[in-house]
Amino acid sequence: MKRKVKNIQELAEQLHLSPTTVSRVLNGKAETYRISESTSKRVTAAAKRFQYYPNRIARGLKLEKTETIGLIIPDIGNPYFGSIAKTIELAARASGFSIILCDSLDDETTEEEAINLLTGRKADGIIVAPAGNRSGLLVDIYRRGIPVIVIDRYLAGTNLPFVATDNYAGAYRAVEYLIGMGHRNIACIQGKNDISSNSDRVRGYCDALQKHQIEVNPDFITGNDFGEENGFIQTHKLLGQSNKITAILALSNLISLGVLRALKQAGLAVPSDISIVSFDEQAYSAFLACPMTTVEQPCEEIGKSAMESMLKMLRNGNNNSAENYVLPPKLIIRDSVKKQ
Amino acid sequence: MKRKVKNIQELAEQLHLSPTTVSRVLNGKAETYRISESTSKRVTAAAKRFQYYPNRIARGLKLEKTETIGLIIPDIGNPYFGSIAKTIELAARASGFSIILCDSLDDETTEEEAINLLTGRKADGIIVAPAGNRSGLLVDIYRRGIPVIVIDRYLAGTNLPFVATDNYAGAYRAVEYLIGMGHRNIACIQGKNDISSNSDRVRGYCDALQKHQIEVNPDFITGNDFGEENGFIQTHKLLGQSNKITAILALSNLISLGVLRALKQAGLAVPSDISIVSFDEQAYSAFLACPMTTVEQPCEEIGKSAMESMLKMLRNGNNNSAENYVLPPKLIIRDSVKKQ
């Protein structure tokens, strides 16, 4: 194995050529700049032989683009976001882009830091599942011409392009299903209240109830976090109420795990004592103590569409080339809802 | 809100100072270079007011370090790796580093591409859960002084520092437990065969059997992938054998999900028909049809230790400052093993 060459200069010396010529050949501009075919071949061969990999940092500085996309995710440990991140990463790399990953902990301050970090690192674009609805910084960046795609949610009052599930429809269908199975006292355990996907789901929940002449009981809508602990706490709270519920709509995969933990602790079984429908289909959903009825979100589609939009914006340079995607969810019916 | 300044030059002009001085102040070298206190304060105030964020690309080029760490993961959609990635990302950012995420699909060629990409992007270090045991490229990079930390596995025959679970002990304890519960025909569904964590687990499995005078039946050791599908296929294969098994040791969380799917299809129940112990504790493990006995790996510890090692190596510059970590697993006993 030949010794590696550390920059274009060294490679040029080996070839008795100028860095200019080497650069042009390796960037496919040999013809444009009339580099002879024989020189071209020598260069490409030597680049391989001496294992020359261009310094992307220097390149980024000169070209003012880094071929890097910032990805801000509320919780990369959550397989829902993990799957989205996976499709995004693979699609990005296939197009020559790398992903700088930032976990925002679903916290707005952390997210803001991440955004500033990414602009400092000159990310060509940012894909973000925002932690809240403080959209100022993102809109700012977008206005300055940096592509921004919002995923999993959208930011109301902005025109930032987004890719999300039709959360309203997902919740609506889930609740209609519960009503169809005879339930009337249906609780809804929410995630973060200020997030569009959450509020759309709550709207879907309310509208479905009202459509069927069931009054919305505000005590039945509770919670403020997408995590497991919140599902656990809110379930206990709901069980303690005088108004008895017969079913729970859990607005995330983690929330429903918390629900299960609380029910187990309370000695209640699914679905004989309490019925459940949960957002987010998971690999394990079918194998739970009671196979769970879920609202599946199309993770791969979200990732793919987001990356497509991003690439389109990066290519077209302008910001108005991206469209929004509202992807249909799917109700997967299993055994976690009892016929009343 | 004042208009933003786009580089240090513009900020310097606003202040009627040279970029040199501004740079020195913002990098905390005001004293070293005798910048007056009043100037210092003006600079920091203006930097904030004009929202100056240094171009990290230019900085990276000049300093020959990017404050960037490459993270290569076989499957970021798997919550096991997701959790590890999360702790690594958070720890990295807390120390001023960003993570470039690469999903290798547990494929060696993809991994090699990712490694070359990361060196081209001048990552300061690489944390990798290798897809195989072709260690050449990594060793090469390590020799050139770039810190490399192997996680979840190790690369035999190299001295690349690693952080992994004590997989041998984990499997050994799991099998001893199964034997203690009266099982003798215990199958083992493997992940990728050439990966240390897998082979260590298989060794642990074999040694535990032999320790208890149970002959190792090669037909009982099967499979070649950490994914769900492999668990499914191998289970069917095992069930079709004439030599009947009473228990399965599944070497990953995804494998055990495949096992469950196959058993369900075959109309068999856990643990009455078949007992299971699975690697990788998950949030749902306790809520499965039969609460699963698992071997828990310390994800957070792995991530934290890896990042600590990495930072140590980055600080000390030399490669021999990192130690290996072999972290203890934990057997979590639930109901998925029947007393024979």
Place this chain on the structure above:
DNA sequence: AAGAATTGCACAAACGTTTGTGCAATTCTT
């Protein structure tokens, strides 16, 4: 065969930082 056109490459500047060094202006020393 001489001028024009083409071929094939190299020079030098630039991207935005950081940093060794140098040099006025100020302050100190006696």
Place this chain on the structure above:
DNA sequence: AAGAATTGCACAAACGTTTGTGCAATTCTT
């Protein structure tokens, strides 16, 4: 009060690319 020491900053080069432009050498044209 004059020389020495200190203070406070700026100049210029460098990191490794890319690219507009220019200029020899070669080939073509008539």
